[in-house]
Each structure stands twice: as C-alpha cells, then as structure tokens.
Amino acid sequence: MRAYFIGIDIGTQGARTVLVDQRGALIASASRSFVLDERAREEQSPTIWWNAGVELLDEVLNSLPADFDKSAIRAVSVTSTSGTVIPLDQNNQPLHNAIMYSDGRSAEQGKRIQKIALRHVKDGYTGFNASSGISKMLWFMERYPDKRNRIALWIHASDYMVGKLSGVYKTTDYTNALKSGYDVANLKWPAYIIDELGLKKEWLQAVVPSGTVVGRLQEDLATRWGLKEIEVVVGMTDGCASQVASGAVKPGDWNTTIGTTLVIKGVTRNQVIDPLGRLYSHRHPEGYWMPGGASNTGADWITVDFSSDILQWNQAAEKLIPTGKIAWPLLQDGERYPLSAPHARAIVPEQASKAELYAANLEGVACIERLAYEIIEELSGEKVAAVYTAGGGSNSDVWLKIRASMLNVPIYKCKAASGALGAAIMAASNTYYQSVIEAAPQMTTMEKEVYPDDRLVVRYEDQYQQFKQKLKVLNYL
CATH class of the missing domain: 3.30.420.40 (ATPase, nucleotide binding domain)
Structure with missing residues (x-):
C-alpha cells in the first residue's frame, strides 16, 4: 500500500x-x-x-x-x-x-x-x-x-x-x-x-x-x-536536506552541487578535523559524519561569458577534450575551499580560442573538485566511492564526462535534489523506513550514471598534476 x-x-x-x-x-x-x-x-x-x-x-x-x-x-x-x-x-x-x-x-x-x-x-x-x-x-x-x-x-x-x-x-x-x-x-x-x-x-x-x-x-x-x-x-x-535528496547518505557517498559556487557534502565514518578550517562536519542521523565545504569556484563564469549558446560550447568541448591546458575560472578574487588563498586569481591559458577556453575551464573546475576530494580523503583516511551531483552544472553531459574521468569515480546525476524532497525523505526515514540510509535510495531517482572514460583518466592524471604544480608555483597551495 x-x-x-x-x-x-x-x-x-x-x-x-x-x-x-x-x-x-x-x-x-x-x-x-x-x-x-x-x-x-x-x-x-x-x-x-x-x-x-x-x-x-x-x-x-x-x-x-x-x-x-x-x-x-x-x-x-x-x-x-x-x-x-x-x-x-x-x-x-x-x-x-x-x-x-x-x-x-x-x-x-x-x-x-x-x-x-x-x-x-x-x-x-x-x-x-x-x-x-x-x-x-x-x-x-x-x-x-x-x-x-x-x-x-x-x-x-x-x-x-x-x-x-x-x-x-x-x-x-x-x-x-x-x-x-x-x-x-x-x-x-x-x-x-x-x-x-x-x-x-x-x-x-x-x-x-x-x-x-x-x-x-x-x-x-x-x-x-x-x-x-x-x-x-x-x-x-x-544544505543537509539537499544532500539527502541527492541520495548521498551512506559512508563513501558524496554530493557535489555546482551552481554559482561549488558545494561538496558527504558521509564519513569518522569525524573530519580540518586544522585550516576549510571543512566542518555535521552529525549524520545514524551517528556517522557529514563533512562539507563550499568553494568560490563554480559555474558563474558560464553565465558571464558563455550563456549565449551553451549547447554550441558543449558540442565544441566534446571534440577538444582533453585540452592539456591549465585553467581556473575563478571570477572573484580569493578562494576558501579546497584551498584557503585570499590572494588567488583566475588562471587563463595563453593562446586559447574561446571554445578551447570553455573546455579548459570545465576541466579546471573538475580539477578543483578533485583537489577537494583528495584533501577529504587525506583528512578522513576514507575513500570517495561515488559522487552524486546536482545544480545547473550537472546538466552538461560533457562536463559530467570530464568530472567522472578526472575524479575516476562514477557520477550519479539526481533527477531532483530539492530541499523540500529532502525534508519529505526525512519525514519518511523513521516513520515508514528504518533509517535515512534505507529511505534515500528508495525515494531518489538517478537521471543519469556517468562512468570514467579510461582514455581520459590517463590523460587527466597528468593534467591534474600540472594543475596542482601551477597552484604551488603561484603559492596558492
């Protein structure tokens, strides 16, 4: 019934x-x-x-x-x-x-x-x-x-x-x-x-x-x-209700929401203590931990420079990746997570066409996302098993492909990840189901599953290491 x-x-x-x-x-x-x-x-x-x-x-x-x-x-x-x-x-x-x-x-x-x-x-x-x-x-x-x-x-x-x-x-x-x-x-x-x-x-x-x-x-x-x-x-x-609505509710599950900014929330077995204060942890209903952080990097650069024909830019990016170019589309000065660098500025690759810049920026945001998860794994001693994603940035198929390959984990795009749905799941979690871990998979729908592309994984490993080295040279990391 x-x-x-x-x-x-x-x-x-x-x-x-x-x-x-x-x-x-x-x-x-x-x-x-x-x-x-x-x-x-x-x-x-x-x-x-x-x-x-x-x-x-x-x-x-x-x-x-x-x-x-x-x-x-x-x-x-x-x-x-x-x-x-x-x-x-x-x-x-x-x-x-x-x-x-x-x-x-x-x-x-x-x-x-x-x-x-x-x-x-x-x-x-x-x-x-x-x-x-x-x-x-x-x-x-x-x-x-x-x-x-x-x-x-x-x-x-x-x-x-x-x-x-x-x-x-x-x-x-x-x-x-x-x-x-x-x-x-x-x-x-x-x-x-x-x-x-x-x-x-x-x-x-x-x-x-x-x-x-x-x-x-x-x-x-x-x-x-x-x-x-x-x-x-x-x-x-x-924020926690939206995480629940994304389906990321059990240890090893993480949610990345890419809107104006990039927000990461997940579930770990142990409390994540970040001495630099970039992350803080909520308490999970089942006693686990729900660490998270918010970056100044997101999809706002698309709205500013690429909103005229987003389909065209995505189609062009599909043919250009991996670009091998190091980019970081940081619109405002300073970053708070995954690195604390108030003096940080955008990184713009030289001699790039507008289409190449678009594709490189997609990769740059994926690099920031990977760095965030890398730091989480270091602090928690636990592995990221899967990433559930929401927000306007998850509507680009090529960006999902880039991110899955850069992170080398499956990405699940949620059909709906609203706060209201999260509240409804919490309403059901102990009145119909036995826990939120039981309720969320039953009450959420994955619109798309994207798996790493082996060809891109190898190329992006090198590009990511170059990205990190660039941040170190600039004294951001």
Missing part, C-alpha cells in the same frame, strides 16, 4: 511544499515567493513563513482528487536556512523577528565566540562568525538587554514551523544546533555557552538526531486538511 509524506522548504525568498509517496514520486507541489522589505536579509517575520506554509498546504492538499486516500499521509518535516534564529517568550511567541543567517550585524560577537570556543573545544566546530546562530543570540542579548528576561527559548527557522505544526518548540536536530554551539561530537551543549557567553540553560533546546519524530499534527490543522494527526518530524538545515 502506498504511503505519503510532506516536505516543506522555507527559503530566504520563498517557500515550497511537496507531497511524495514512499518511492519519492511527486504527487503534488506548490511554491510561493515572500513579499519582503529591504531588510529581509537581516530580519524576517516568522509569521510570513507560517502563512505561506498554510497556503501551500491548503493548495497541495485541497487539490488532491476526491478519491485520494489522505489517511495514507504519514508524516511531515521541514527544512530551512542554517544559522537563522528566533527568541521566543514563555507563550512560544516571537519576541523579535527571525534574525537571518545573512545578517552581518553579529560579526564582532562571532569573533569573540570563536576565541572562547577555541579555548574549550579541541576537535569540534569552532568556526563561528556572523552567519552563526550563537553569534546572533549574543548580539540580541547585547542589543536588547530589556528583552533578556522575557526570553524563554531560542529556536531555529525550521523549528518554528515544526512548532506551529505540532506545538513542540523545545526540540531541534543535530544540523540546526551545530552553528548554535552544540557539541555534536559529545552530544551536549558545552559549558562555555552558559558560563562565559551568559545564555541560560533553559533557553537551549533538546537536540535529537535528524529524522526524529517530535510530535503529531495539531488537531485543528488535521481537521483543516482532512488528515489524521500525522507525525511531525524534527527539521533539518537546507
């Missing part, structure tokens, strides 16, 4: 809701853009999110055929931005607008917190900055001291939606809690948060594995939508 699951994604500029079955087949979906003011990058009213969420659920659930079995809808979960926090009063009402992850006003607090954390945390996350939830909590306490005594609880963006659905606000998950200072290695709130930052213990949520059922849909909402009091599953950050 079919079972169904709801996933809700609350983004910065809008929201999306999906209803899928236990195989991940899309039954219905709806999306909304928020009506926001000029301060939306700093603060947003959570009421906007909830109103949009209700409208979307109205649209999705009321559009179902009359003979649709709503009693088979099992669970709902939510994904939203990492680092966005909200102070609640004793009645679970926001004391203030949500302070957004993109709000830079807490930069000074982030620096202070990082110094304190480095004294107390040996092998854990200490990369606190203006985008961290804990930095925003301290900023709020210092900016609005008159509201301090009215704070009853600090929550995250997805927690607010979970709370409105279930009435349970006190619980969050590993991924949301990380940037609020939770120690995901020892599974506790560290003492320095209370002793040195001045937060109160009762303000901090209980933290559980992602995918944990925390409550049931409130009766009035169940009645509104003609549902049972279905299970409500704790939320998850958007």
Whole structure:
C-alpha cells in the first residue's frame, strides 16, 4: 500500500511544499515567493513563513482528487536556512523577528565566540562568525538587554514551523544546533555557552538526531486538511536536506552541487578535523559524519561569458577534450575551499580560442573538485566511492564526462535534489523506513550514471598534476 509524506522548504525568498509517496514520486507541489522589505536579509517575520506554509498546504492538499486516500499521509518535516534564529517568550511567541543567517550585524560577537570556543573545544566546530546562530543570540542579548528576561527559548527557522505544526518548540536536530554551539561530537551543549557567553540553560533546546519524530499534527490543522494527526518530524538545515535528496547518505557517498559556487557534502565514518578550517562536519542521523565545504569556484563564469549558446560550447568541448591546458575560472578574487588563498586569481591559458577556453575551464573546475576530494580523503583516511551531483552544472553531459574521468569515480546525476524532497525523505526515514540510509535510495531517482572514460583518466592524471604544480608555483597551495 502506498504511503505519503510532506516536505516543506522555507527559503530566504520563498517557500515550497511537496507531497511524495514512499518511492519519492511527486504527487503534488506548490511554491510561493515572500513579499519582503529591504531588510529581509537581516530580519524576517516568522509569521510570513507560517502563512505561506498554510497556503501551500491548503493548495497541495485541497487539490488532491476526491478519491485520494489522505489517511495514507504519514508524516511531515521541514527544512530551512542554517544559522537563522528566533527568541521566543514563555507563550512560544516571537519576541523579535527571525534574525537571518545573512545578517552581518553579529560579526564582532562571532569573533569573540570563536576565541572562547577555541579555548574549550579541541576537535569540534569552532568556526563561528556572523552567519552563526550563537553569534546572533549574543548580539540580541547585547542589543536588547530589556528583552533578556522575557526570553524563554531560542529556536531555529525550521523549528518554528515544526512548532506551529505540532506545538513542540523545545526540540531541534543535530544540523540546526551545530552553528548554535552544540557539541555534536559529545552530544551536549558545552559549558562555555552558559558560563562565559551568559545564555541560560533553559533557553537551549533538546537536540535529537535528524529524522526524529517530535510530535503529531495539531488537531485543528488535521481537521483543516482532512488528515489524521500525522507525525511531525524534527527539521533539518537546507544544505543537509539537499544532500539527502541527492541520495548521498551512506559512508563513501558524496554530493557535489555546482551552481554559482561549488558545494561538496558527504558521509564519513569518522569525524573530519580540518586544522585550516576549510571543512566542518555535521552529525549524520545514524551517528556517522557529514563533512562539507563550499568553494568560490563554480559555474558563474558560464553565465558571464558563455550563456549565449551553451549547447554550441558543449558540442565544441566534446571534440577538444582533453585540452592539456591549465585553467581556473575563478571570477572573484580569493578562494576558501579546497584551498584557503585570499590572494588567488583566475588562471587563463595563453593562446586559447574561446571554445578551447570553455573546455579548459570545465576541466579546471573538475580539477578543483578533485583537489577537494583528495584533501577529504587525506583528512578522513576514507575513500570517495561515488559522487552524486546536482545544480545547473550537472546538466552538461560533457562536463559530467570530464568530472567522472578526472575524479575516476562514477557520477550519479539526481533527477531532483530539492530541499523540500529532502525534508519529505526525512519525514519518511523513521516513520515508514528504518533509517535515512534505507529511505534515500528508495525515494531518489538517478537521471543519469556517468562512468570514467579510461582514455581520459590517463590523460587527466597528468593534467591534474600540472594543475596542482601551477597552484604551488603561484603559492596558492
């Protein structure tokens, strides 16, 4: 018998809701853009999110055929931005607008917190900055001291939606809690948060594995939508939800999303400790680790210089690879991952036609991706078994061929890797399936499988080593 699951994604500029079955087949979906003011990058009213969420659920659930079995809808979960926090009063009402992850006003607090954390945390996350939830909590306490005594609880963006659905606000998950200072290695709130930052213990949520059922849909909402009091599953950050939706959920699996930037996330058995701070690790629901990092290198150069006829450029590149040319299409100055080089600049090969430059740039991004995975393997002592890919950059067949051969691992292109689908998979992970490792392969679909081309593998090994040598000569690596 079919079972169904709801996933809700609350983004910065809008929201999306999906209803899928236990195989991940899309039954219905709806999306909304928020009506926001000029301060939306700093603060947003959570009421906007909830109103949009209700409208979307109205649209999705009321559009179902009359003979649709709503009693088979099992669970709902939510994904939203990492680092966005909200102070609640004793009645679970926001004391203030949500302070957004993109709000830079807490930069000074982030620096202070990082110094304190480095004294107390040996092998854990200490990369606190203006985008961290804990930095925003301290900023709020210092900016609005008159509201301090009215704070009853600090929550995250997805927690607010979970709370409105279930009435349970006190619980969050590993991924949301990380940037609020939770120690995901020892599974506790560290003492320095209370002793040195001045937060109160009762303000901090209980933290559980992602995918944990925390409550049931409130009766009035169940009645509104003609549902049972279905299970409500704790939320998850958007980056981790997208990783889940890509299918990269078991040790050795990795996800590369190439959009404006290149984002890499994966699963390891052991925690990855990066002394240079390029990588940080979320905690996997099954106790593994989910390290990841984001590069400034991506596909933005295509939009700027090659968007006029992308099919033409891809066809030309197919005939030109391997180019043997060293290129790095870095549009902005500086790189953060896989190498920390604020002085880095683009590498442009000499005497290259525009078609050759396009093909060489595809190879250059693949070199950066390989370097990222090489560093991951060195730090973790584990092998990359497969790469699942998403983002606009995964739509080029020739680029997939280049990347699979440069990495020398199979690449699986996901049919859909949205945050909303990731939330739906998490909703199913412990209500229908036994784990997210069981749920994800059943609920994701691979649109394409690309394997290394033996001829290219040999040639790209030499080209990659030349690329690394060039970075060393330039003092980037």
